[in-house]
Amino acid sequence: MRAMILAAGRGERLMPLTEQIPKPLISIHGETLLQRNISNLILAGVEEIIINTSWLGSMIEEYINVMNDPGPKIICINEGDEPLGTGGGILNALSYFKNEPFWVINADIITDFSFTINPLVKDFVGHLILVKNPDHNLSGDFGLEGNLVLNRSSHMYTFSGISLLKPEIFRSYNDQRFSLAKLLRRYVRKGVISGELHSGKWLDVGTMERLNKAKELIQG
Numbered sequence: 601m602r603a604m605i606l607a608a609g610r611g612e613r614l615m616p617l618t619e620q621i622p623k624p625l626i627s628i629h630g631e632t633l634l635q636r637n638i639s640n641l642i643l644a645g646v647e648e649i650i651i652n653t654s655w656l657g658s659m660i661e662e663y664i665n666v667m668n669d670p671g672p673k674i675i676c677i678n679e680g681d682e683p684l685g686t687g688g689g690i691l692n693a694l695s696y697f698k699n700e701p702f703w704v705i706n707a708d709i710i711t712d713f714s715f716t717i718n719p720l721v722k723d724f725v726g727h728l729i730l731v732k733n734p735d736h737n738l739s740g741d742f743g744l745e746g747n748l749v750l751n752r753s754s755h756m757y758t759f760s761g762i763s764l765l766k767p768e769i770f771r772s773y774n775d776q777r778f779s780l781a782k783l784l785r786r787y788v789r790k791g792v793i794s795g796e797l798h799s800g801k802w803l804d805v806g807t808m809e810r811l812n813k814a815k816e817l818i819q820g
């Protein structure tokens with residue numbers, strides 16, 4: 601199994617902290633956000649991890665190079681000064697995933713989700729991990745009916761930034777820069793995206809307020 605960590609964002613809402621350090625390398629109680637997610641993937645038996653970078657990407661690449669970890673192969677792909685977006689970044693790295701489903705995780709989340717089980721079933725091309733709506737996203741992103749993800753529903757949930765995807769959904773996309781959410785909604789309309797609700801630990805570390813919450817969450 602392979603995985604991709606999306607780490608190319610600039611971290612605008614965490615400025616000025618992210619003027620000097622990329623958001624994935626923010627440390628909480630002595631461990632970076634990036635290392636926490638790498639560790640979760642290693643525990644799940646992931647054999648190869650792709651990390652896309654842009655803003656201060658050389659710092660992430662250097663961090664990976666000096667990691668003293670005998671775990672999976674880790675490959676960094678620098679997208680240059682202009683990141684390709686969450687969807688474009690995956691498309692740019694697609695050759696690494698062959699024809700096999702792969703996990704995708706945002707570098708700036710904290711979670712105890714387990715990646716050990718492949719949840720994809722026949723005829724589905726993607727599986728989304730959803731969570732209850734946090735205060736900063738009360739309207740949610742997707743609905744869930746059984747295991748079927750919907751674009752609209754009477755009860756909406758938030759996309760956690762974790763998904764298992766088949767490479768085929770990217771191959772017909774022609775744009776170089778685009779968001780993953782835009783592509784996912786296209787396939788949700790076709791009824792081929794499944795999902796599940798994760799009730800465990802999860803936090804999107806996108807602002808200083810949430811960074812402080814992350815420190816409390818991990819300490820707790």
